[in-house]
Amino acid sequence: QVQVVQSGAEVKKPGASVKVSCKASGYSFASYYIHWVRQAPGQGLEWMGWINPNSGGTNYAQKFQGRVTMTRDTSISTVYMELRRLKNDDTAVYYCAREFSGWFDPWGQGTLVTVSS
Amino acid sequence: SYELTQPPSVSVSPGQTARITCSGDALPKKYAYWYQQKSGQAPVLVIYEDSKRPSGIPERFSGSSSGTMATLTISGAQVEDEADYYCYSTDSSGRVFGGGTKLTVL
Numbered sequence: 001q002v003q004v005v006q007s008g009a010e011v012k013k014p015g016a017s018v019k020v021s022c023k024a025s026g027y028s029f030a031s032y033y034i035h036w037v038r039q040a041p042g043q044g045l046e047w048m049g050w051i052n053p054n055s056g057g058t059n060y061a062q063k064f065q066g067r068v069t070m071t072r073d074t075s076i077s078t079v080y081m082e083l084r085r086l087k088n089d090d091t092a093v094y095y096c097a098r099e100f101s102g103w104f105d106p107w108g109q110g111t112l113v114t115v116s117s
Numbered sequence: 118s119y120e121l122t123q124p125p126s127v128s129v130s131p132g133q134t135a136r137i138t139c140s141g142d143a144l145p146k147k148y149a150y151w152y153q154q155k156s157g158q159a160p161v162l163v164i165y166e167d168s169k170r171p172s173g174i175p176e177r178f179s180g181s182s183s184g185t186m187a188t189l190t191i192s193g194a195q196v197e198d199e200a201d202y203y204c205y206s207t208d209s210s211g212r213v214f215g216g217g218t219k220l221t222v223l
Contacts, residue, residue, distance in 0.1 A: 040206070044217040045154075045160065045203050049211065050212075061211055062201065095159060104160070107159035107160060108159070110159060
């Protein structure tokens with residue numbers, strides 16, 4: 001079945017970087033954009049950006065530009081989201097999701113990133 | 118940056134109709150989508166392209182859009198519909214979510 005599976009929870013110190021992976025299966029990896037969305041504890045959904053797995057092209061939300069990089073490895077149908085210079089308020093669940101005909105489906109299970117000294 | 122505005126909360130009794138609004142300047146030109154998120158779970162699409170319902174979503178969920186406002190309507194809300202609901206749309210630079218609306222059914 002179509003699914004995207006994310007890497008496990010991470011604990012990082014302020015100023016560090018985190019890299020979360022998202023492995024796709026059950027469909028043509030290169031044919032659909034992958035987006036990243038995060039959700040801080042008790043807060044709403046926040047769109048971070050997308051990557052085109054075919055070309056590697058990216059589009060980041062202005063808030064994250066300069067601090068986020070999305071990459072892909074087509075040989076293993078996996079995309080990555082790296083966030084640098086972490087702050088306490090980057091603590092959140094990070095989701096990847098395939099864009100299908102304008103909406104997100106499926107979503108990954110989410111990866112909790114905790115930033116704490 | 119572009120924003121979508123939702124009420125923070127809506128409360129109805131079981132069997133009543135719940136309406137959740139989403140306002141945004143680009144909605145006359147862009148589709149609205151609605152996601153339902155229950156505690157501890159990933160969001161689930163309940164309405165796409167303003168008013169279309171994905172397979173598997175109950176008929177009591179419907180959507181509409183007029184001018185700068187999109188509306189999610191749950192006709193005869195059930196206790197199991199209690200969740201956070203997010204509208205979502207596109208803008209020239211990417212994608213945007215509304216702030217979310219907590220629907221209470223009790």
